[in-house]
Amino acid sequence: MNAPFSFSESGVAPKAPADAVKALEAAHAATNKIAPLWSLKTFVAVNPYLGLSSQRFEDAAQTMAQVAGARMTMPRAFYLEALDSGRISKADLAAALEEGGYHGLPQDVESFLSLARAEKAQNLEVLPTVTDILGHQSDKDWTGLMVDKISAYAADFFDEGQASWVNVAREAGLYAGWKKTASVDRSVDIAGLRGFRKAVKAMPDTAEDLIGHAVSLLGVNEEAIDLYFHRLLMSVGGWAAYARQKVWQAELYDRKDTCLLEFLAVRLAWDLALWDLADHTPRFVGAWKQALQEHATPRHQQAVSIACVFQAAYDKAWQRDFIGRFKVTQVNKTPPRKAVQAAFCIDVRSEVYRRALETASADIETIGFAGFFGFPIEYVPLGQRHGGAQCPVLLQPKFIVCESVAGADKNEQTGILDLRVFRRQAAKAWKSFKLAAVASFAFVETMGLTYLGKLATDALGWSRPVPDPLVDGIDKDVQARLTPDIQSGELAGRVTGFNDTTRVDMAEAVLTAMSLKTNFARIVLLAGHGSTTVNNPHASGLDCGACGGHTGEANARVAAAILNDAQVRAGLKQRGIEIPEDTLFLGALHDTTTDDVQVYGEEAVPASHQDDLAQLKRNLAEAASMARAERAATLNIQSGKSVDAQVIARASDWAQVRPEWGLAGCAAFVAAPRERTAALDLGGRSFLHSYNWQDDNNYGVLELIMTAPMIVASWISLQYYGSTVDNKVFGSGNKVLHNVVGTVGVLEGNGGDLRPGLPVQSVHDGEKLIHEPLRLNVVIEAPIEAMNGVIEKHEAVHQLVDNGWLNLFALDENGQISARYTGNLNWENVAGSPLSEAA
Incomplete structure (x- = not known):
């Protein structure tokens, strides 16, 4: 194996690699930056930027550009078209720029627009890994091979019942099972990485030891290690997200699960193996030195900041109309009894x-x-x-x-249960027969024609989905x-x-x-x-x-x-x-x-x-x-x-x-008495939570709303947002090309990474976007000091509202949106004048 990497030839001050303890700490920190992905059986909307909530929106956009080459905004042309059409006004841009915090940009609108129109669109600069560098220099797609191989192994390891044959290596654990499998898999050697199996065999036997060993050999110092580990995970981000869900579920029940840490070790092992297989020419060594410096001090990408300003202006433009729709309304304190x-x-x-x-x-x-x-x-x-x-x-x-x-009496209940169990067992046996390696071809030849009727009625839309008695195991009269x-x-x-x-x-x-x-x-x-x-x-x-x-x-x-x-x-x-x-x-x-x-x-x-x-x-x-x-x-x-x-x-x-548009178009969340919104046509774009703060002693219900439904709504909003602005990274691509893998998720085509988000067809109708890329606008009728109390008490809420992941507004006693949250427990009225902290 090649010698450990040294900075002594780089012309910069040498920096020692992070030690094993620091490496493990950084590895755990990196795993917490990955948003979880639930399986297809219980697919729920998840904020794809969940692990970055502690960062400001623009900072997170810089991070995602660096570690995944991902956009967190629409392409520049989208916003310029919105500006030219009047969808965004220059006043919206001025308000966005006035909020400040955008790195190195002009503060006046005309100068900003001159820069935005003059700068040519650039590809986002993603931080390179060893696999990327070697592939680029050898003109081989080693990154694509790595993704396919890790994805195939993960599909096998995480399979939830689709595969008829279970991978016995999974009993050893994710990393140990991979090491055992990769040590005998000749396909990587055949693809051109000769010696890959030998390199894997020489690696440590545990994920923890591998992480410490690899960091030392590759010379990854403390300044570079956080982004480097995050970059590794995002290079196979779909499967990393699914592993994060396993960890999430374990933590919910006070259990421990190390599968995401082990998954990071598998991805790191690929870099380590390719490091060992590479010819350490000055060109290769120099490129890796440069990569480590970029991981330690990543370059701020101006194009990302410009897009974030445009997105803030786009949000404000939508808010103008939304705010104006709330009119003075009265809440009937003693309404008549309804039927x-x-x-x-x-x-x-x-x-x-x-x-x-x-x-x-x-x-x-x-x-x-x-x-x-x-x-x-x-x-x-x-x-x-x-x-x-x-x-x-x-x-x-x-x-x-x-x-x-x-x-049902005891005898009838027992009979129903026995029948259901029998039918479920029969259904399971029938499925096993259809999918068995020996019987599958014979099944098609002998039974295939019996499915013609169902194929015809399904294809023509003549059938209605009904419970399958062999699956549900209950007759229709019992179901009722x-x-x-x-x-x-x-x-x-x-x-x-x-x-x-x-x-x-x-x-x-x-x-x-x-x-x-x-x-x-x-x-x-x-x-x-x-x-x-x-x-x-x-x-x-x-x-x-x-x-x-x-x-x-x-x-x-x-x-x-x-x-x-x-x-x-x-x-x-x-x-x-x-x-x-x-x-x-x-x-x-x-x-x-x-x-x-x-x-x-x-x-x-x-x-x-x-x-x-x-x-x-x-x-x-x-x-x-x-x-x-x-x-x-x-x-x-x-x-x-x-x-x-x-x-x-x-x-x-x-x-x-x-079949339907789901939650596409979601843009607002309103917690108020129904009278405030009853006269409004919100176009199926608003979450509506009934809430009367006058009846809320100690604001316990307000706290519940802001820490549960509001957060869940923000997850939904940001999943649709992410799948819209960059479907390649945060979505799941074209539904027509989907292949279900392990009943866990989908691949787009026959390989590649697990796709984590929504299909293109869920946000776009083929001609235009149906989901408008907006951050959630939350409107709550409650005293400002009460909302500030919840924000101050709960870090998750504080991060959402202070870091720009959603916009928070207050509804006054007349039913009009009167104030906007500006951060640090401060508010301003909707005309822009500041309010006191407890206004």
Whole structure:
């Protein structure tokens, strides 16, 4: 192996490589800069810049340019076109420049524009690795080979059930398994890196030892090591993000997982191997010396700063119209009792449906609340021992709720369970037969023709997605009787359900957080949401993010069952919350693809409420039709044909690349009484959270909103933002080219890195952007000193608002946006005048 790298020939002061302890500290720090990526089963929106929240937006943009060659803004031409068309004004640019903090740029608009128009577009300068340098100098794509090989190994190691044969090397751990595999894999040697296997065999046996050894041999000093490790991880950023999710989940349950550290060691091992295989010519050694100096003192890229100014101006231009839409409104302190109160998720898609439902009936009031309805549960389907986490990924499920069959005695329940288990086992055996290496060809030859009917109906869009009885294992009549069991119990040694006190506690907490403690309607509908789609690997990404990438009916049904419980109501009455005897809570599911709303538990609705329910269902159907008509404008619906039929058909069209637009277009988050936004058409672009600060003792609900729903909304906003401004790095490319790997994620084509974000088709319609690249604009009606208290208390919130990751505004007592947060607990009025800290 080649001798350790020395700075003595470089002409600069020698700097010793970081020692093993410093190397491990830097490695751990680098892993924390990677945003997690959830698997396709529970694909949830994640802020792709999560690990950089402690940096200002512009500084993070410089970092991402250096370590990934990534843009955090649109190309310069996008902003210049917006300026020329009047979308951005010079006043917007002046306001952006006045905020300051942009490195080395002119402060007056004309000088800035002269620089921006004169400077030619340049490729971002990414920091080079050993693999990059050797590939460039030998005119070989060793970086591409490295990505393909690491990706193939990671796909094997992280496989969640797609592969029929499990890689036995995974038992050794990620790094040790890779070392064992790479030591006998001849493909890299055959590709031209002769001696690669030998170099790998000589490497240390543990990830920790490899990291210390490689840093010493490569001469990576303390000044360079942080960016170098970050650069290594971002060179295979998709798989690094998936490994980060494994670490995230372990930390959520107070466990330890080292897979991302080991993944870094694997990537570092490639640099170490290529260092050993390289001819250490003066050209190669000089290039690596220069690379280390650039890692230690990276060059500030002016093009990045210019783009950040334009983005700030672009945000301000949108805010001008948004701020002006809020007019003086009155909040009725003693509103008349409504026939229905319908609570929907804060999801932007609900905004369209809520407006439609309120239009369908003036006797319906809608409420916005996080779609898990305050119940962080693990929901276990009938006959299973474990279920999915029905709560935001920021939270750990606190309760286990099992599914049961309403009205079933012990014998019937046992029979249903036995049948379901049998059908699931049969389905598993059938799948194994279809995919087995020996049987697969014979299966196609003998059974292929039997699938022609299904292929035809699916291709023509004549079928509707329905549960497969061999998969779900439950007959249709039994499915209608499924219900959550909220009573305390036990499953495989784990406590399930809720005890008497916990049920009351949870009910009080959810009603308080919803600002719903008085004036209950006769029917209170709790509507979770999900999406119907076929042949779509990212289907769960269209379901409820607040439910961890699952549909939300389980949470809605659990909440309704608890709030209908007589003992719970008696307990709430003792705590000052009196629910009328004639108030009935019902769970429901809003299908955001079709806008149909399914109401659960109809069979248990008493005769006294049957007419109310019938009227509600008519209103829901009317609202669905109105919502479809509004959404059709962006769905390329054919004229002259039924809009309803065309929108609904998208749910079963297996060739449809965008059955719906998901949360594309999201731009704002409003936490205020519904009266403030009821008269506004927000175009399905705003998260709406019901909140009345006058009823919020000690501002506990405000703190909850700013530390949970607001953060989740910012994650969603920034995922769409990242997938828009640089889909190559932060998105997942073209859906037509996707290949599912390990049920974990997708590759674009047959190789390369795991793709982490949204497909191009989720943000672009083929002619124009549907998602506008904006940072989230948060509007909260609450005293400024109360919001400052939350910002000061919570570092995650402080970083978001002070470092420019979102824009925070205050709504005044008249319903108008009056103040804007400027950082360091300071605010200014919307005209630009400063306000006192506790104004």
